[in-house]
Amino acid sequence: MSIETALNDAMATIPDCIAAGYVDMKTGMLLGTHVTDSESAEALDTLAIAVANLFQGRGVIAFENLLRSTDADDTENPGFGEIAVFSKDRLNIFLRTPDYPDHVVCYICRDSANVGLALTKSHISLGPVTAAV
Template sequence: MSLDKAISDAMSTIPECVAGGYVDMTSGMLLGVKTLNSHPQEILDMVAATTADLFEGQNIRHIEQAFAKARGIENDHPRYFQEVMVFSENLLHIFMRAKKRPDHVLVFVCRRNANVGMVLTKSRMALDAVVAAL
């Protein structure tokens, strides 16, 4: 199955989902994307850059290092944050780090009126299938 098809299939199971994307933070690229509405390429490019900032920005790296040190973990690249939820005025954004590929993040965007618990549950259920499609 193609990555775009896997994203589309996942979106169909997630309540009020209007967009999905798959980001490689190492390259800074959006590897796959599906949206119900068209968006300029500049906006889609910003999704990849913003995702990298959320998970690997300088302050985030400092927090991860502090948690690793406090727990006695000696790892140069600890990955403490696995999921991030962002509520905007009209939308809910879910960012989930892929377990098997910690430098990849799956993103779903839903209307804000969606049931948050169901969005998170369905997004988690879709993660492995989307990652496997790469």
């Protein structure tokens, strides 16, 4: 299955999902996308550039280290596994893939999406999307 097909299948299950992308944080490149309109495609292009800073920026790393200082046994964790960001009219979900810690799956949903269901369905989709890489 292609990455685009896997993202399309995932979008069909995630409530109010309007775009999905698969980002390589090392290069900042979108390795695959599926969108419902051109505005969403532009949003994904912008997110691809920003996602590395979101997961690997100095502030985030300092925050992770602070949290990790309370759990000294957690040395294998590559950092945050997921980040959800609410914007004016969108819910952006970012999931780091367990098999490829430098890859992130991004979903953009309308703000009308049921947040709990969107997060749950995005987690369920992570395996099939990662397998398509």
